[in-house]
Every structure is written in C-alpha cells, then in structure tokens.
Amino acid sequence: MLEQTLEHKKQTALQFVQTLAIPAPKPLLTAQESLTLLDSTQAGAAVNDQSVVCFVEGLNAQLKSDVLNSTLLAQLAASAKFPRDPNTFQYNVVGWYNCYTETLQKVGWNIQGLSFSQHGVSGSTFQVNEVVMQLLAGMVTHSAGLIVQSALEALDVAKVKAKESRALTLWKSHTDTDANGSFQVACCSESEGCAAMALGAFYMTSRNKIRHVLWCDYSSSDTNVQCASTQVVLNNDVYSVVRSAVSQKLGTAATSFIADLDIGL
Numbered sequence: 001m002l003e004q005t006l007e008h009k010k011q012t013a014l015q016f017v018q019t020l021a022i023p024a025p026k027p028l029l030t031a032q033e034s035l036t037l038l039d040s041t042q043a044g045a046a047v048n049d050q051s052v053v054c055f056v057e058g059l060n061a062q063l064k065s066d067v068l069n070s071t072l073l074a075q076l077a078a079s080a081k082f083p084r085d086p087n088t089f090q091y092n093v094v095g096w097y098n099c100y101t102e103t104l105q106k107v108g109w110n111i112q113g114l115s116f117s118q119h120g121v122s123g124s125t126f127q128v129n130e131v132v133m134q135l136l137a138g139m140v141t142h143s144a145g146l147i148v149q150s151a152l153e154a155l156d157v158a159k160v161k162a163k164e165s166r167a168l169t170l171w172k173s174h175t176d177t178d179a180n181g182s183f184q185v186a187c188c189s190e191s192e193g194c195a196a197m198a199l200g201a202f203y204m205t206s207r208n209k210i211r212h213v214l215w216c217d218y219s220s221s222d223t224n225v226q227c228a229s230t231q232v233v234l235n236n237d238v239y240s241v242v243r244s245a246v247s248q249k250l251g252t253a254a255t256s257f258i259a260d261l262d263i264g265l
Helices: 002-019 061-081 092-107 128-136 143-155 157-163 168-176 236-250
Strands: 044-048 050-055 180-191 196-205 222-232 256-261
Touching: 002 236, 044 061, 044 143, 044 168, 050 061, 050 143, 061 092, 061 168, 061 180, 061 196, 061 236, 092 180, 092 196, 092 236, 128 143, 128 180, 128 196, 128 222, 143 180, 168 180, 168 256
Parallel strands: 050 180
Antiparallel strands: 044 050, 044 256, 180 196, 196 222
C-alpha cells in the first residue's frame, strides 16, 4: 500500500509539472551559463526571483539545484496565476501564497500551507531584516543564522551600491514598490540525503513608498508586516521523477531569475 501511494505521488507530480501553465516570463536578467554556488559544497546564497535562498556547508550541486528550481517554479506559477498590477504592484497575496505552497507540495515538498500572522513591533521604528532574523532564529542553528545574516547584509543597498550585482538588480526589481512588498527567505541544509528548508514568508504594506525593503527604517504605526514560517523536506523519490520536467518547464528562467549572492564566506 505504501509503495502504491508513493508511485501515485510520482505519477501525479509528473503530470502536474507537465500540464502546469507558466507563460514565458520576461527575463529580469540576461541568462548566464551557471551559478558559482553550485561549484562546491561550501555555504552560499542566491537571489531566486523574490526569494533569498541560503545554503549551509555540505549540500551538493544537485540538492542546491533542486531547491532553487523547485522554489522558482512555485514562484513563477503563482505569479502567472496571480499577477501584480503593473502600476500599483497590488495582487492577491493570499491566492499567490496558496498557489506557491500547492506547487511546492505537488513536486515533492512536504509543505501543507503557510499560516500568516501580524508581526508585533516594539518601538516607533523597525527594519525588516530584524523581523526576518527574529522569525528564523528559532528554526536554524547559530552558524546557519550567520549565513542568513550575511545574505541579508549583501542586500543592504546603502553599503553595496558601489558594486551593483546581478543579485541586487534582481532583488530591487521585486522589492522597490509603491506600498507593499512580498518575499521569502529560506535556509537550506541536508537531512538524511534530502534537502531540508527553514522557510520564512513575508508580506508588508505601508503608507509610504517601500524602498530597499530589508534595510530601511519603517514607522511601526504606518507599516504592517505579516509573517509565516515552516520547516520542510523535499522528497527525493518524488522530485527525481519531475526534475527533468521542471528544468524543461523553466527553460532560461532557471538562470535569468536566479543570481549568485556574494555573502563573503
């Protein structure tokens, strides 16, 4: 019975990916041959569409690629179904995240959904990077937390603007908006040969224009931050069946929507 259930999951996953409708997205970057972080098992990070994905030391290229491709597929599928208004950047955020988690689940992640709640802020001002670290602190080890912190610091525009990068260009294209911002931060490790991910999801609205979302001072009375978190594992048996189909579905998006993030490690 267990084998039949797994086989059904594999067949369902492959059919889902093959029939998934993703209109060819407009490339945000010129496609490049490969990602540097795939060249070794060292710790690293990447901007992946509207996500920051961090990897602790020890993950091989295949696991890193599986994480990046599967999460990119989920983002593009959600954005195709619930697109942003080109003028206001407004969109159905609940529908977007429902489609995002459904896609992750269908390709092998053991995710059930994301339950958002308002993040309480003490004081009159705050920075979103602090919110991210507070949410992930209880989900990752100290050393993994340092990797996440380094990744966020690499997106501090005030400090790195002199060396504009592909990652920064990609990140700013999603997070410089009129009044709202949405993004994910993930920290990935290996668990019994599978990719495990501590995932934080964030959505914020503000009365003021959102700029440099992570490192800008926001008024707690004018800005609302909704957060959700979960820890999930990618089922290798399921994803191995859809790996090729996911790559084919993504096409050049696999490199034009993902960029190495130099975290100085």
